[in-house]
Amino acid sequence: MTEIDRRSLLVALAAFGLGVRPRAAAAGDDASRWVAARFDRGDVATLALFDAAGRERAATDLPGRAHDTVVSPDGRLLVVVARRPGSFALVLDAGTLAPLGRLTPPAGLHFTGHGRFSADGRRFFTGENDVAADQGVVGVHDVAAGFARIGERRSGGTGPHDVALSPDGRRLIVANGGIGTDPTTGRDRVNRETMRPNLAVLDLGGGDPIAVTDLGPDLRLSSIRHLAVAADGEVVFGCQFEGDAADSPLLVGSWRPDGAAPPRLWEMPDSALARLADYVGSVALDASGRFVAASSPRGGSVAFFERASGRFLGLEAMADVCGLAAGGADGVFLATSGAAGVRRLAPGRRPEGGGFGGLGDHVWDNHVTRIG
Amino acid sequence: MRRVALLLVLLLATLARPAAAEEPDLRVVAARAVDGFVRPGYRQLAEAAELHAADWTALCATPGRDGIDRLDRSFRRLADAWARIEFLRYGPIADDFRAERVNFWPDKRNATTRGLARLLAPEAPEPTVETVRAASAAVQGLPALERLLYDPGAVERLLAAKPERARACAAGRAIAGGLASLTAEVSAGWALLAEAVQSDPAVARELAARLTTDFLSGFQTLIDAKLLPAMGKTPEAARPEALEGRRARRVRASFVEPLVGQEALAKLLAGTGPEATTLLATLATARSVAEGLPDDFAESLSQSKRRSKAVLLLDALRAAQDAALSDLPPLVGVTVGFNSRDGD
Numbered sequence: 001m002t003e004i005d006r007r008s009l010l011v012a013l014a015a016f017g018l019g020v021r022p023r024a025a026a027a028g029d030d031a032s033r034w035v036a037a038r039f040d041r042g043d044v045a046t047l048a049l050f051d052a053a054g055r056e057r058a059a060t061d062l063p064g065r066a067h068d069t070v071v072s073p074d075g076r077l078l079v080v081v082a083r084r085p086g087s088f089a090l091v092l093d094a095g096t097l098a099p100l101g102r103l104t105p106p107a108g109l110h111f112t113g114h115g116r117f118s119a120d121g122r123r124f125f126t127g128e129n130d131v132a133a134d135q136g137v138v139g140v141h142d143v144a145a146g147f148a149r150i151g152e153r154r155s156g157g158t159g160p161h162d163v164a165l166s167p168d169g170r171r172l173i174v175a176n177g178g179i180g181t182d183p184t185t186g187r188d189r190v191n192r193e194t195m196r197p198n199l200a201v202l203d204l205g206g207g208d209p210i211a212v213t214d215l216g217p218d219l220r221l222s223s224i225r226h227l228a229v230a231a232d233g234e235v236v237f238g239c240q241f242e243g244d245a246a247d248s249p250l251l252v253g254s255w256r257p258d259g260a261a262p263p264r265l266w267e268m269p270d271s272a273l274a275r276l277a278d279y280v281g282s283v284a285l286d287a288s289g290r291f292v293a294a295s296s297p298r299g300g301s302v303a304f305f306e307r308a309s310g311r312f313l314g315l316e317a318m319a320d321v322c323g324l325a326a327g328g329a330d331g332v333f334l335a336t337s338g339a340a341g342v343r344r345l346a347p348g349r350r351p352e353g354g355g356f357g358g359l360g361d362h363v364w365d366n367h368v369t370r371i372g
Numbered sequence: 373m374r375r376v377a378l379l380l381v382l383l384l385a386t387l388a389r390p391a392a393a394e395e396p397d398l399r400v401v402a403a404r405a406v407d408g409f410v411r412p413g414y415r416q417l418a419e420a421a422e423l424h425a426a427d428w429t430a431l432c433a434t435p436g437r438d439g440i441d442r443l444d445r446s447f448r449r450l451a452d453a454w455a456r457i458e459f460l461r462y463g464p465i466a467d468d469f470r471a472e473r474v475n476f477w478p479d480k481r482n483a484t485t486r487g488l489a490r491l492l493a494p495e496a497p498e499p500t501v502e503t504v505r506a507a508s509a510a511v512q513g514l515p516a517l518e519r520l521l522y523d524p525g526a527v528e529r530l531l532a533a534k535p536e537r538a539r540a541c542a543a544g545r546a547i548a549g550g551l552a553s554l555t556a557e558v559s560a561g562w563a564l565l566a567e568a569v570q571s572d573p574a575v576a577r578e579l580a581a582r583l584t585t586d587f588l589s590g591f592q593t594l595i596d597a598k599l600l601p602a603m604g605k606t607p608e609a610a611r612p613e614a615l616e617g618r619r620a621r622r623v624r625a626s627f628v629e630p631l632v633g634q635e636a637l638a639k640l641l642a643g644t645g646p647e648a649t650t651l652l653a654t655l656a657t658a659r660s661v662a663e664g665l666p667d668d669f670a671e672s673l674s675q676s677k678r679r680s681k682a683v684l685l686l687d688a689l690r691a692a693q694d695a696a697l698s699d700l701p702p703l704v705g706v707t708v709g710f711n712s713r714d715g716d
Contacts, residue, residue, distance in 0.1 A: 041707065067716070084716070113716060161716065188715065225716060245596055248480070270483065271472040271509045281711060297711035300461065300585070317466040319582040322711035338710025339581035341574065360574045363707050366716055 032328045033057065035094075036336050036368035037066035037080060047080050047090075049097055049371075052328055054342065054356030060097040063088055067113030068162075068367040072143075073121045075372050079103070079147075081126065083365070085186025086111030089126065091147055094371055103147050105139065108132055110186050113366070114162045117143070118204065119169025127160045127174065128152070129181050136160035136176050138202065156200025156209035159188075164227040164235065166257070171210070172202040173235055173257065177223040179242070190242055197224045199237065201257045211257055215239075215265070219249055226282050230289045230307060233258060238280030238294045248273060251280045252294045252305065266310035268303065275301040275315055282367060284324035286331050291347060293333040297322040302335055304347035313347040323368035327351065336364035399576040401704055402569050405583050405640045411562050413457035413633065414465075418555040420450040424517075425548035432541040435531050440521075443544075447521055450551075451514055451622060455629030456636075459590030462582040464561030469509050470554055476510040477616055478597055483510035488519055491543050494535070499543040501550045512550055520544045522619040581706040584641065588700070588708065590634050591693035595686065598626060603673055603682050610679075612670035623669050627662040627685065631692075635659060638696070642703040651699045654692040661688040 032052045039045050045062040047069065067083040071094060078097070081089040089111055091101035105111055105128055112127035124147055126139040136155030141147045157176025164173045178197030182189035197220065201211040215222055221243035228236045239251045250273065255263035268276075277299035284293050285307070292305045297320050304313040323336030327344050332351045336342050341360025344351040424446040431439035454474060465471045476484060487508040491499050504512055520526055520540055529540050568575040602614040612618065617626040635655045642648040661684055672678035701708045 039710070245601075269509075270481070271469045271476070274472065279712075281716060297709075298713075300466075300582070300712070317462070319462065319578055319585060320709065320711050338707060338712075339585070340578045357574060360577065363710050366711055 031372055033371040034325055034334055034368050035069045035071075035078060035080075035097075035371055036323055037062065037069065037365040038362040039065050039365050040363050047078075047092070047097060048359075048362070049094075050342070050356070050359060054359055056359070058095075058097040060092065060099065062090065066090075066365060068115070069369045070115050070117060070124075071369055071371050072117050073119060077117075077121075077143075078369075078371075079115055079117075079124060081111050081113050081115050084110060084113050085129070085131070085181070086113055089115065101147055103141060103149075106149065109137060109139070110181070111139075112159075112161050116163045116165050116172065119165065123204075125163055125172060127155065127163045129159065129186075131181050131183050131186065134158060134180050136174070138163065138172065138174065153202060153206075154208070156202065156212050157196070157198045159197075159223070161225040162227045164229045166201075166229065167231050167233050170204055171257070172204060173227060173229065174200045174202065175224045175227050175237060176200055177225045177240075178220070179223050192221060192242060195223070195242065196220055197222065197239075199224055199235065199255060199257075199263065213255060213257075213263060215253075215263060219265075222249055222251070226280065228283045228285045228292065230285055232289075234307065236283050236285065236292050236307065237263070238283040240280060241278040245278065248278055251276055251278070252283065252292070252303065254307065254310065264310065266305050266312065268312045272303060272312060272315050275299045275317075276303060281322040282324045284326060284333060286333060287326045287328070288330040291331050291333075293324050293335075293345065293347075295321045295324050295335065297338070302333070302345055316345045318343060318345070322366045323364055325368045325370040334368060334370070336368045338363045338365070342368075397705055398580045399570065399573060401641060402576040402579040402583070403566075405637060406562070406566050406569055406579070408640045409633075409637045410457070410460065410463075410583075411559070411566060413453070413460070414555065414559040414562055417450070417453040417457065418552070418559040420446065420453040421548065421552040421555040424450045425545070425552040428541070428545040428548045431530065432538075432545050435537065435541075437531070440527055440530060443521060447517060447620065448622060448625070451518075451617065451620070452625055452629045454514060455626060456633035458630055459586050459593060459634065460583070461586050461589070462579065463565050464558040467561075470558060472509045473512040473554060474551065475514045476508075476512070477515055478601070478614070479510060479515060483508055484515040484519065487511035488516050488543070492536075492539055494539075498539060499546040501546045501553070504543070504546045504550050512547060512554075514551075516547050517544060517551075518617070518619045520547075522621075577706070580641075580704055581708050583637070584701055584704050584706055585708045585712065587634060587637055587641070588693070588696055590630055591689060591696065594627060594630060595689050595693065599682065599686055599689070602670075603679070603686070607674050607676045607679055610673035612673050615670050618670055621667070624662065624665045624667075627665065628659060631655065631659040631662055638700070642700055648699070648703060651692075651695045651703075654688070654695040658685075658688040658692040661685050 035049045037047050046059050048059040049057045065083040066080045069080045078092045078094045089103040109128045115126040124141040128137040128139050138153045138155050140151040142150045155174045159177040159179040160174050161177045162175045176198050178195045180189040180191045198212050198214040200209040203210050222239040226238040235255045250265035253265035276296040279298040280294045281297045282295045292307050294303045300319045302316045320339040321335050321337045325334045327334045332346045335345050342356035427443045427446045487510045604610040615623045617623050
């Protein structure tokens, strides 16, 4: 049976209720939970917690569209950050989604949609834009003091987006996308002439960035926006290209902040690269850290790679897909979409535990996060 | 008894209403688009591919001017059939890079010319469906066939009594044969998917959203991939060689046929009621402007006095795109491009 026959058959079987059912028995899946923001018809913004069988365990209203959700190291707290230009981040109980507190950026600053806890869970860092100065900032919050703002740092570039923590817990890695902010809208003001995205490493002890790298002058229109950090410290990143469509560069790559080598971009066949439509919306590692998934909502595709070699492993189509997180089992990812619900995806195969039927009624926003 | 029956009917109607208000609409819309546009479109493509493959086999057996004329006609029919549905990216056409294998375009690195040279090299084995399938996607579809038929000297090569003739003919036969199988698989794949659309609201919803998204992306292809790179910012910067279908002199069709397809799909997705008037009118205008493009449209791009045709087409395409972006999703009842259009 060819790939397409098998796939179409699965779709057809699922349609008749005969297909693969979500199985909580899928190895390692039982206790997994995921949390993601959604924005349904009627402009209803909510955050939902669901389990490996696709059951919604909790949901809570949000003041507006949210972007990413961050889980504390002990798994007890969540912070859901507003979409750019963000004016709120909510602290919630990770089990019940009961609201516990709210962060508001100081006047003149906006949240960029991402944040990160320190390894000991005592600090919470937010990616921020100083709109007037068009300067990237990382806000520092004291968790024990009700997430009170206790300081801020330069992010090391313009237009920071994602923020990640090194495995030793001592450094923050910031994806400075290089794109300016329009003070009137708080959204992008693409500055092609001066754009200079980078990856900056900040020592949590303080001071200027201890390392800043970029993709070189030829790729200065590739905005580095999303990050995933492996247990060995390697940073995987995904880009959005702001140049002419005829130039389509590679979009996914990796960098070792502790090494001397510059970031490397992972090769893809032209036909597969075209499916990413110059835009990666999210990158994620699987539970083993061996595999990487990169989503393109514009191309309606998820690309898979082997991290060690950077080898391209294949593509899966999913309309408007953006959110990605590790699935339960090794090599499996969970993907969310504004048009096609929630699915498990795996490079080159159809993973067990198939669909998440009822979750498909929702319009899922950019990111999904695995809890435990 | 009659009263009981009436109560029963009322009760059933009440029970049925909430479900009816939620899902069947999208199922109906999706089924209408699949049965009225998508499946007939792929069926016509598969038929055209089969006919074109047969014409290559005939020419290889009996070279002659008649055979070339038949190939010319069946190639145009095949390319038109593809162009009418080229914007669809959902379903079986998305698997195994089928869309790219049918039409590897735009070809930024000239992969088709390079791949075809390898296929036609005297030392290479005679091209077969299998060797073509193993080669780059760039030599498996329409751009490769277009070169074999319309490049300067191509016809002479296909008619000459030389070894190159057999090799070029075998390449055409293999590529067209592969296309015939591929398009037949896509057509068959849709039969299964169509059943799922009927029975599964989730599939219907994704399909309706995806058809709408693909429809909207069609304008991006026409504007950003087909027209603007060829126009350039000034007549001096025009790059007529960047136009699709330039070799076969079917540049006009490369704009007209997708718009014909989009118009047909729009009527099925949005209906033809008063709320769809603007969308359908702007689409009809764009199509008619495209139909009015001169035969030497490529050459006109470099002439400042005649570039107005291109500017007119650009404006018409943008007007249709704007109308579609604002009107189509609410008419279908879907949210589209939630993540794909908004950015992060």
